[in-house]
Amino acid sequence: MPKVAVLIPCYNEALTIPKVVHDFRTVWPFAEIHVCDNASTDDTGNLAREAGARVWYEPRKGKGHAVRRLLRSVDADWYLLVDGDATYEARLAPDALDLAGQLGLDLVNISRRETQATAYRAGHRWGNQLLTGTVQRLFGNPIKDMLSGYKLFSRAFVDSFAVQSNGFDIETEIVVHALTLNLPVGEMAGPYYPRPEGSVSKLQTWPDGFRILFRVLNLVRQEKxxxxxxxxxxxxxxxxxxxxxxxxxxxxxxxxxxxxxxxxxxxxxxxxxxxxxxxxxxxxxxxxxxxxxxxxxxxxxxx
Structure with a gap:
């Protein structure tokens, strides 16, 4: 049985983190659940610990910082990265691992299929298409939903990956890393749910959109x-x-x-x-x- 770790970067997700941890413990009882409390001002860390997750603390705000902390701290054969906002379906995790094992993939991206029109915030769908399309043209990207926060990658991928991103541009960096090394990548679709009432997205449409675009341009400078x-x-x-x-x-x-x-x-x-x-x-x-x-x-x- 491979050693599997679920990595959940979180900032102020006290409303949703107990459900996310419970769902993954249910579908993957053998997996280790790791939550990175990214300087939350609510009870995210304590609630994640009570739900059965191991909690790490990262004082520097930004999803990239939290992912770097998790990858540096956790040892596993397979790593599943997922947001802690309860918008992704936990039951897809075993299917992603099966797909990676059958096809010998180093990265499996789980693209988002909207369950409701309100799942995406205004402008996010268009921004995702623009940025994903840009990476497709520059790097030959076969992935259709590059900015999905639900990804599975191998230990080999992690050992060759030095995180540079500090914020929401981490998803772009993960995909471009796989493409520049010509690693085998795959994609499967899964439902994407709206955030529960009272839960607020941390993604800022324009500032984070420009940050991701600058990350793409910086990666072009580095890799091409x-x-x-x-x-x-x-x-x-x-x-x-x-x-x-x-x-x-x-x-x-x-x-x-x-x-x-x-x-x-x-x-x-x-x-x-x-x-x-x-x-x-x-x-x-x-x-x-x-x-x-x-x-x-x-x-x-x-x-």
Whole structure:
């Protein structure tokens, strides 16, 4: 029997955490339930402990901080990450583990199927589609609901994964990590319920949406530096040529430079373009080296 851990990052979920812990203890009696109390101001931690979970405390607010604390503290063969707001169906957890075992997956994403129109807050559905679509185009993402808070991943995945995110951009980082290492990923759908009355979402539509978008752009810089810097360098070189070639032909014909400031500007832009291209080549080599090290970690971890 594999050792399974359920990881539940929580902030002020006293209303829902007893039910979430109970549901997972019911469907997975052999699993360890771990709750990270992310500096809650209510009784979340005590209620989770009374329900039978082991509680960890993370004073720095932010889901990424809480997930980092859980992954650093918990040892298991399989890790199931789920929000503590009672919006996900616990009975899907064994199916996700079966799917991962049958297909040899390192990541199973459980996408959300709305049970009511009020399950998503206004703007969240559109934002999820926009951000997921962006990652699909940039990284070849096969996952349709990247921002789902319900994910299963293997020990090998966790051992190769260094969490950088501090907030709700953690889901994006998890998916991009799997894609950049070409890990086998899968997805299954499950019901997504509205929050119980009195429970308030911590996700702020615009600030967290921009934070996730910036995380995507930062991951592009980290994982795909060559096309980013080479593309920027190429555009700058073309701009420099557009400014400088007319001056060059004028100099060739007359021996004079009519617009010296423009010539200086074109030279500066050309140098920056060449420097950007060189930086892209250097960073690409570093990225490949780091990726190979992570793949070696995966091979050492796999049974």
């Amino acid at each position: 530096p060559l096309p980013l810097f080479l593309g920027a360098g190429g555009l700058l070189i073309l701009l420099s040529l557009g400014l400088g070639l007319p001056l060059f032909w004028h100099f060739w014909e007359t021996g004079t430079v009519p617009r010296l400031p423009t010539a200086v500007l074109a030279t500066g832009i050309m140098l920056v373009g060449l420097l950007s291209s060189a930086v892209g080549l250097i960073l690409d080599g570093i990225t490949r080296f780091q990726r190979e090290n992570r793949l070696l970690t995966l091979r050492r971890t796999r049974p």
